[in-house]
Amino acid sequence: xxxxxxxxxxxxxxxxxxxxxxxxxxxxxxxxxxxxxxxxxxxxxxxxxxxxxxxxxxxxxxxxxxxxxxxxxxxxxxxxxxxxxxxxxxxxxxxxxxxxxxxxxxxxxxxxxxxxxxxxxxxxxxxxxxxxxxxxxxxxxxxxxxxxxxxxxxxxxxxxxxxxxxxxxxxxxxxxxxxxxxxxxxxxxxxxxxxxxxxxxxxxxxxxxxxxxxxxxxxxxxxxxxxxxxxxxxxxxxxxxxxxxxxxxxxxxxxxxxxxxxxxxxxxxxxxxxxxxxxxxxxxxxxxxxxxxxxxxxxxxxxxxxxxxxxxxxxxxxxxxxxxxxxxxxxxxxxxxxxxxxxxxxxxxxxxxxxxxxxxxxxxxxxxxxxxxxxxxxxxxxxxxxxxxxxxxxxxxxxxxxxxxxxxxxxxxxxxxxxxxxxxxxxxxxxxxxxxx
Ligand code: SAH
Numbered sequence: 329x330x331x332x333x334x335x336x337x338x339x340x341x342x343x344x345x346x347x348x349x350x351x352x353x354x355x356x357x358x359x360x361x362x363x364x365x366x367x368x369x370x371x372x373x374x375x376x377x378x379x380x381x382x383x384x385x386x387x388x389x390x391x392x393x394x395x396x397x398x399x400x401x402x403x404x405x406x407x408x409x410x411x412x413x414x415x416x417x418x419x420x421x422x423x424x425x426x427x428x429x430x431x432x433x434x435x436x437x438x439x440x441x442x443x444x445x446x447x448x449x450x451x452x453x454x455x456x457x458x459x460x461x462x463x464x465x466x467x468x469x470x471x472x473x474x475x476x477x478x479x480x481x482x483x484x485x486x487x488x489x490x491x492x493x494x495x496x497x498x499x500x501x502x503x504x505x506x507x508x509x510x511x512x513x514x515x516x517x518x519x520x521x522x523x524x525x526x527x528x529x530x531x532x533x534x535x536x537x538x539x540x541x542x543x544x545x546x547x548x549x550x551x552x553x554x555x556x557x558x559x560x561x562x563x564x565x566x567x568x569x570x571x572x573x574x575x576x577x578x579x580x581x582x583x584x585x586x587x588x589x590x591x592x593x594x595x596x597x598x599x600x601x602x603x604x605x606x607x608x609x610x611x612x613x614x615x616x617x618x619x620x621x622x623x624x625x626x627x628x629x630x631x632x633x634x635x636x637x638x639x640x641x642x643x644x645x646x647x648x649x650x651x652x653x654x655x656x657x658x659x660x661x662x663x664x665x666x667x668x669x670x671x672x673x674x675x676x677x678x679x680x681x682x683x684x685x686x687x688x689x690x691x692x693x694x695x696x697x698x699x700x701x702x703x704x705x706x707x708x709x710x711x712x713x714x715x716x717x718x719x720x721x722x723x724x725x726x727x728x729x730x731x732x733x734x735x736x737x738x739x740x741x742x743x744x745x746x747x748x749x750x751x752x753x754x755x756x757x758x759x760x761x762x763x764x765x
Pocket of ligand 1: 396412444446447450475478481534535536537541
């Protein structure tokens with residue numbers, strides 16, 4: 329396809345929204361021309377590429393991908409996430425996982441599977457809660473499974489979780505590319521894909537993972553839905569630009585809902601596939617998934633953004649040097665999950681963490697802490713996580729549960745309640761307010 333065809337329309341959208349930005353760092357990096365060169369030669373040979381292909385290449389290309397090469401998390405990186413802001417975040421998720429394991433009847437095996445574990449801080453905070461609640465977990469055999477595409481980040485995770493005692497697989501084709509034991513002695517394995525994680529009762533956690541998956545973008549036109557693509561700017565050959573396809577693509581014909589009312593939509597088909605994999609596993613082996621990300625319930629339009637040094641960045645400029653992200657459409661995830669499982673949420677991070685008892689946890693930590701700086705830091709990180717104007721309302725929690733989890737317990741004929749008490753279902757923590765009576 330000719331990239332300079334006149335009927336490929338150039339596109340522009342409205343002003344960008346803000347994402348969490350906590351400090352700015354000077355932009356000292358030179359753009360890695362290799363990624364731009366790779367993309368322009370691809371476009372020259374096969375024509376404009378979809379936004380999904382652009383995002384996939386930029387973020388996870390095995391050689392030059394942003395996630396593959398960088399450690400981007402933290403004050404010196406491009407963005408900061410809740411588990412990096414406060415240990416309380418991971419601790420409350422640890423409590424959620426144990427509560428779901430109890431709600432499932434305390435199975436003998438508990439696999440904790442994290443998708444996109446970043447620095448490993450969330451897993452580490454969760455495992456600390458597991459150690460503290462060892463008496464509750466009893467004899468259950470607990471293991472940790474990390475799905476991570478980035479060799480750089482997997483090394484960092486291994487350092488944090490195993491103290492550098494993990495071992496890499498001999499061959500690149502092994503589904504488990506690294507394995508080790510956590511400092512508490514639990515087995516931990518690394519995989520590139522969810523498909524490679526062994527089956528068994530699992531609780532899946534994905535924090536700021538779905539927003540990094542590639543999205544397709546579609547624009548309503550007078551002639552119907554058209555796909556937004558990435559092309560070389562004919563006036564500036566070292567620059568990329570958005571264009572819309574003159575005719576429908578396979579994606580625009582299959583991914584936009586027939587009754588769609590918005591004029592511009594983003595669809596993360598890969599996220600849909602992953603949800604369906606989670607649904608199949610939960611249905612067949614039992615378990616639950618907890619997905620937390622900034623997102624919406626099928627209402628937003630253009631949310632594709634880039635972040636560099638905690639600042640918004642042009643999504644098409646110096647590809648590979650900035651994080652690319654799109655808000656998660658939870659209504660799409662729910663639709664793709666189908667009717668065979670129970671979905672809860674999305675609820676806001678503020679609601680979820682408050683329902684999980686963040687206020688009480690903060691009070692306990694403050695009571696045990698006399699250092700004024702640490703106290704100040706505990707309060708400000710609590711505020712960052714829960715304040716409506718900060719992360720409290722932008723981040724949403726969504727859960728996929730086995731259908732039996734919310735089913736009403738059946739009454740058994742012929743038994744009086746006095747003789748045999750019917751166990752009440754545990755409420756799903758975080759999504760409902762817990763009351764202690
Ligand atoms: N959950 C962490 C990190 C979020 S950043 C936190 O909240 O701090 C996104 C993470 O997902 C990184 O670890 C990145 O390397 C990983 N990732 C991105 N795309 C992926 C993919 N397609 N498959 C597996 N991991 C991926």
